[in-house]
Amino acid sequence: MDKSNWIWLDGKFVPWGEANVHVLTHTLHYGLGVFEGIRCYRCDDGRSAIFRLREHNRRLYESAHILGLTIPFGEQELDEACVETVRRNELEECYIRPLVFLGDGEMGLAADNAVRVAIAAWRWGAYLGEDGQAKGIRAKTSSFHRFHSNTLMSKAKTVGNYVNSILASHEARTGGYQEALMLDTQGFVAEGSGENIFIARDGLVRTPGGHSILPGITRDTVIKLLGEEGIEVREERMTRDEIYIADETFMTGTAVEITPVRELDGRSIGKETPGPITRNLQKAFFELVRGRNERHRNWLTFV
Numbered sequence: 339m340d341k342s343n344w345i346w347l348d349g350k351f352v353p354w355g356e357a358n359v360h361v362l363t364h365t366l367h368y369g370l371g372v373f374e375g376i377r378c379y380r381c382d383d384g385r386s387a388i389f390r391l392r393e394h395n396r397r398l399y400e401s402a403h404i405l406g407l408t409i410p411f412g413e414q415e416l417d418e419a420c421v422e423t424v425r426r427n428e429l430e431e432c433y434i435r436p437l438v439f440l441g442d443g444e445m446g447l448a449a450d451n452a453v454r455v456a457i458a459a460w461r462w463g464a465y466l467g468e469d470g471q472a473k474g475i476r477a478k479t480s481s482f483h484r485f486h487s488n489t490l491m492s493k494a495k496t497v498g499n500y501v502n503s504i505l506a507s508h509e510a511r512t513g514g515y516q517e518a519l520m521l522d523t524q525g526f527v528a529e530g531s532g533e534n535i536f537i538a539r540d541g542l543v544r545t546p547g548g549h550s551i552l553p554g555i556t557r558d559t560v561i562k563l564l565g566e567e568g569i570e571v572r573e574e575r576m577t578r579d580e581i582y583i584a585d586e587t588f589m590t591g592t593a594v595e596i597t598p599v600r601e602l603d604g605r606s607i608g609k610e611t612p613g614p615i616t617r618n619l620q621k622a623f624f625e626l627v628r629g630r631n632e633r634h635r636n637w638l639t640f641v
């Protein structure tokens with residue numbers, strides 16, 4: 339990975355190579371921790387802007403609240419720490435990773451160790467490759483279901499939840515696909531291993547509703563951008579074969595941004611990838627994050 343110089347750890351900047359923890363760190367054993375993934379883009383005027391920082395850190399605090407973890411810093415303090423991490427590392431464009439974890443001290447499930455916070459930032463290009471973003475990826479329905487909302491909490495971006503994602507993603511990759519489509523425990527479409535999913539058919543866009551998914555901030559951005567273009571987005575249940583017969587399918591997430599899906603389970607999707615709705619949306623999205631959309635300038639935090 340493309341290392342940077344400094345990591346914010348519990349309120350102080352430490353050199354990248356010294357941001358270490360003890361092997362008996364609680365989260366390392368049991369997965370109880372929460373995190374975020376945020377992107378910062380270089381705008382046309384040369385300034386860097388963090389995209390929807392407030393919403394990401396709000397979700398970080400909500401995730402912690404769901405798990406019963408109290409973050410020992412104020413929300414504004416962490417927003418500022420994210421900005422400072424980008425600034426200190428002199429990064430023009432980057433991915434920011436705040437992580438909240440339980441430190442070492444006691445072992446066992448009842449341990450009440452100190453809650454610790456780290457913020458790292460590094461350069462991270464197209465998550466599923468430049469080619470994937472331009473021409474679309476091949477996905478496979480996973481044999482691993484997205485966990486039920488009463489198993490692990492789906493509205494929390496919990497460290498341990500990603501074992502479910504990794505099982506699915508690894509299965510897809512070893513089978514020669516780039517990403518997994520995960521169904522919920524009832525068999526309806528949920529999301530990708532680290533992305534939300536949308537389909538378009540006859541000019542109408544649909545995405546699975548809230549039950550078994552992480553409510554993505556990119557998903558919310560896309561719903562708003564499409565709405566402003568006069569394209570209706572319905573949040574409702576869908577089956578995997580509705581994707582087979584969609585005109586267009588795309589995945590959204592901070593890391594993948596907006597990535598078209600050109601094939602699911604060996605069936606090609608639509609006539610062209612990306613289709614017109616996806617192509618226009620990608621354009622609108624990149625204009626927005628690079629500061630060319632006056633209407634949503636409040637989604638940008640300039641570094």
Ligand code: PPE
Nearest residue numbers: 375531532533534552554555556591592593
């Ligand atoms: N669902 C899941 C399961 C998920 O992990 C993400 C983000 C999303 C939906 C989209 O959420 P949002 O980023 O707010 O639009 N996945 C992160 C994982 C990256 C990683 O592999 O690490 C991300 O995109 O940052």
